[in-house]
Amino acid sequence: MSAPPVLAVERLAKSFGTLQAVKGVSFHVAPGEIVGLLGPNGAGKTTTINMILGVLEPTAGRIVIQGVDLREHRSAALSGTNFAAVYAPLPGNLTVEQNLRVFGMIYDVAGLSERIDALLAAFDLAKYRRTKAGVLSSGEQTRLSLAKAMLNRPRLLLLDEPTASIDPSAARDIRAGIAGFVESGHCGVLWTSHNMFEVEAVCDRVLFLSQGEIVLEGDPKTLPGEHGAETLDDLFVTVAHEALAR
Amino acid sequence: MSGSRVGAIVLRIFYLYRGSPQRVFPMFVWVAVDILMWGFLTRYLNSVSRSEVNFVPALLGAVLLWDFLTRVMQGVTMAFFEDVWTRNFLNIFATPLRTSEYLTGIVLVAVCTSLVSLAVMVIFARFAFGLSFLTYGTALAPFLAVLFLTGIALGVAATAISLRLGPASEWLIWPIPMILSPFAGVFYPVSVLPAWMQAIAALLPPSYVFEGMRAVVAGEPAPWGALALGGALALAYLVLACLAFMAVYRTAIRSGLIARYSAETVS
Numbered sequence: 305m306s307a308p309p310v311l312a313v314e315r316l317a318k319s320f321g322t323l324q325a326v327k328g329v330s331f332h333v334a335p336g337e338i339v340g341l342l343g344p345n346g347a348g349k350t351t352t353i354n355m356i357l358g359v360l361e362p363t364a365g366r367i368v369i370q371g372v373d374l375r376e377h378r379s380a381a382l383s384g385t386n387f388a389a390v391y392a393p394l395p396g397n398l399t400v401e402q403n404l405r406v407f408g409m410i411y412d413v414a415g416l417s418e419r420i421d422a423l424l425a426a427f428d429l430a431k432y433r434r435t436k437a438g439v440l441s442s443g444e445q446t447r448l449s450l451a452k453a454m455l456n457r458p459r460l461l462l463l464d465e466p467t468a469s470i471d472p473s474a475a476r477d478i479r480a481g482i483a484g485f486v487e488s489g490h491c492g493v494l495w496t497s498h499n500m501f502e503v504e505a506v507c508d509r510v511l512f513l514s515q516g517e518i519v520l521e522g523d524p525k526t527l528p529g530e531h532g533a534e535t536l537d538d539l540f541v542t543v544a545h546e547a548l549a550r
Numbered sequence: 551m552s553g554s555r556v557g558a559i560v561l562r563i564f565y566l567y568r569g570s571p572q573r574v575f576p577m578f579v580w581v582a583v584d585i586l587m588w589g590f591l592t593r594y595l596n597s598v599s600r601s602e603v604n605f606v607p608a609l610l611g612a613v614l615l616w617d618f619l620t621r622v623m624q625g626v627t628m629a630f631f632e633d634v635w636t637r638n639f640l641n642i643f644a645t646p647l648r649t650s651e652y653l654t655g656i657v658l659v660a661v662c663t664s665l666v667s668l669a670v671m672v673i674f675a676r677f678a679f680g681l682s683f684l685t686y687g688t689a690l691a692p693f694l695a696v697l698f699l700t701g702i703a704l705g706v707a708a709t710a711i712s713l714r715l716g717p718a719s720e721w722l723i724w725p726i727p728m729i730l731s732p733f734a735g736v737f738y739p740v741s742v743l744p745a746w747m748q749a750i751a752a753l754l755p756p757s758y759v760f761e762g763m764r765a766v767v768a769g770e771p772a773p774w775g776a777l778a779l780g781g782a783l784a785l786a787y788l789v790l791a792c793l794a795f796m797a798v799y800r801t802a803i804r805s806g807l808i809a810r811y812s813a814e815t816v817s
Contacts, residue, residue, distance in 0.1 A: 320806065354809045357644035361804045383646040392644075395562075395636035402565045409558035410645045452641075 307335045308371060310384075310460045310492035311356065316365035318351050318516075325351045327516040328365065333460065333492035338483070340503040340524060341496045343513035344544040349496045352513070353389075353462050356494070358382055370459050383411065386456055388449040389464035396438020400429055400448055403437055404455060411456035423451040426481065443470035450478060454485060461486075461493045467502060475499075479506050500524075500536040510536075512543050519543060551654065555647050559655025560662075563629050567663075573628075577663055581617055581671045588613040589679040607685045607767045609737060612760055614671045614681075616736045619697040619704075619756060620727040621667040625660025626705025627712070627723055634717050639808050649799050653792060656709070657702055664701070668694075686763060689772035692781060693759045699784035700755045704730075706791035710798045713807075735760045755784035 309332035318326040326348040333339045341349050354360035356367055358378050367374040372381040394403045401420060408416040424430040427447040432440060437448055446469055453461060463482070467475035483506055486493055497503050503510060504524045512520035520527065520543060524536050533539035567573050592605040599605070633642055642652070675681040683690055708723040715722070733747055734756040740748055751757040758780030762773050802808045 351806075354644075354806065357640075359640060359644050359803060359808045360806045361800075379646040379648055382644070387644060389640070392640040393637075394641060395632075395638050397570075397632075397636060398562065398565055402562075406558045406562045406565070407641070407645070409554045409561065410642075410647050412552060412554045412646070 307490070309334050309368075310370055310490070311494065312366075312368040313352075313356070314366040314368070316352065316355060316367065317363045318348075318355060318360065319363045325516050326355070326362075329513070329516070329518050330365075331511055331518065331521075333494055335459070335490035335492055336486060337509065338486060338493040338495055338507050340507035340510035341494055341513060342500075342503060342510055342540060344540075347513040348516040349513055350389075350464060351516075353387070353464055353494070353496065356460075356462060357385070357387055384456070384459040385462065386411070386453040386458040386460075387462035387464070388446070388453040388466050389462075390446070390466070390468045391464070392449070393445050394437050394448055394452060396436060399434050399436055400424070400440070401433045403448065404452060407452050408455050413456050419455060423454055426454075427451045443474050446470050447474075447478070450482070457489060457491075459489075459491055461491055463493060463495045465497055466495070467497070467499065475502065482506070500540055504536050512540075514543055514546070519546075551648070551651055552646075555651045556655045556658065558647075559629070559652060560658050563632060563656075563659045566632060577621070577667050578670050581614075581621070581667055582674060584613050584617055585610070585671060585674050585678060589675070589681075593679065604767070606679055606681050608764060610675060610679060610681050611683070611685070611763060611767070612736050614675055615693060615697055615759065615763065616727070616731060616734075616756070617671060618664065618668055618694065619701040622660050622664040622698055622701025623705040623708065623727060624724075625663040626656050626702060627708045628663075629656035629659040630705075630709040630712065631720065634712065634720075643808055649796055653706060653795060657706075660702060660705060664698070686766050687772070689762055689766050689777070692772075692774075692777045693763060696755050696759050696777065696780045696784050699781065699788055703784060703787040703791045706788070706795050710791065710795040713795070713802060714798045730754060730756070733757070739764060753783070755780040755787070758783075 311333040313332065314330050315328045316326055316330070317324070317328045329352065341352065343349050351360065355362050358374055369381040370384050374381040398406065404420045404423065405416065408420060413419050424433055427450060429444070429447055429451060432444060437445060440448060446466065450466060467478055470478065479502060482493065485491060495507060507524050510522065510524045510527065511518050520531070522530065528534060528536050528539045531539055533542055588610045592609045595605040595609070633639060672683055686693060704726055708726060712719045712723060733750045734754045735743070735751055740751045740757055740761060743751060758776045762777050766772050
């Protein structure tokens with residue numbers, strides 16, 4: 305019998321007035337699985353992630369994190385969740401260490417000082433411990449956001465374009481680090497990216513979202529061939545064009 | 551309620567104050583400026599007035615008590631605006647943090663910052679102009695309690711307004727104490743106000759404090775019943791302000807405003 309999913313999304317929908325941003329999507333993320341959430345701009349990826357993070361209320365549907373209903377037990381559901389997003393940098397007027405300490409306390413992390421030391425080392429941030437986050441380079445800020453995302457050893461990790469602003473070498477290290485973190489625990493990851501090479505390298509499964517609906521789902525290595533495309537990049541472009549033509 | 555999460559909100563503000571003289575400075579400077587200006591004015595009034603009234607406890611004391619309320623309110627709103635200015639809502643609210651824990655944290659910040667301001671004003675007014683808060687006797691405790699509760703209620707209500715209207719609403723928030731002061735009878739008895747202003751004054755807890763303060767300075771007994779009414783009103787407003795914040799927060803979650811706060815509106 306397979307382990308229960310760390311995230312189960314059932315018929316999730318969100319409307320903004322007459323605009324249906326997300327139209328009843330259902331999917332799950334299993335422990336140890338990295339699921340890519342793909343789609344063109346405006347497909348509903350960030351709206352979906354915001355609903356899973358509890359900062360946007362769904363119009364309909366249900367989100368269950370580690371067996372806990374998000375709507376009914378928000379705090380408990382989010383205690384085992386964390387996220388990093390390129391559009392949500394940590395406060396620039398706090399130092400790296402201060403940011404990690406404040407968010408570590410919010411997530412009630414046991415042995416926080418040791419955890420901070422370990423993450424500073426893991427993300428190569430030790431030398432910036434007392435540096436204000438606002439003066440870090442964008443790549444360093446991304447690493448800090450990822451360190452924050454790992455603070456509570458989340459069972460569900462949401463990454464919205466986590467490597468969007470960093471160089472290929474650092475991105476590779478970060479992908480390896482996240483993959484290592486997933487393998488070492490029972491964490492499930494929902495990962496959005498526009499970098500199809502990255503998606504193919506790290507994701508076990510991908511969901512193509514278009515105009516608020518999941519239109520394709522499968523293994524990123526075999527999915528292009530199954531749909532007559534040479535690469536995942538080509539498949540992405542085809543799906544995006546079909547969406548525009550609809 | 552998690553002590554760790556409440557502590558995180560307080561610690562964040564402590565870190566900011568510790569490394570930032572520009573945040574610490576206003577806790578002292580405006581209080582000091584008010585004491586100097588009103589202290590000399592009351593000294594002048596005492597020298598030219600033929601009445602037996604001592605203007606120091608009546609006017610300077612009133613200024614300091616009003617400053618205390620303002621500091622309490624600003625303690626709450628400043629802590630909230632730190633998250634506005636750093637666009638931190640998504641990071642903060644996409645966590646297990648409850649709104650009650652967030653509010654408790656920023657109220658605790660206001661307690662700390664306002665107590666520092668109060669200590670500064672008491673010491674400075676005592677040594678510069680001979681004003682002793684002990685002049686108010688045992689009524690001082692309810693005076694401060696009512697003003698404190700009102701300041702917290704105003705601060706929470708102001709954060710709710712700001713959460714609803716977006717970052718630009720900041721300019722609406724800062725003048726709130728100034729707008730209320732003519733109705734609260736800070737410097738004059740409420741009886742000199744026209745009837746419609748008196749009706750508003752009756753709804754403002756600070757008006758009971760300043761009426762009580764003038765009674766005590768005039769040698770009359772403290773109006774305990776009126777102060778109790780002021781306290782009950784302040785408590786009711788605090789509950790209403792917290793409910794308003796929760797309601798605005800729920801609306802912001804429903805509309806998506808939390809995630810797009812800088813846009814001020816999602817329409």
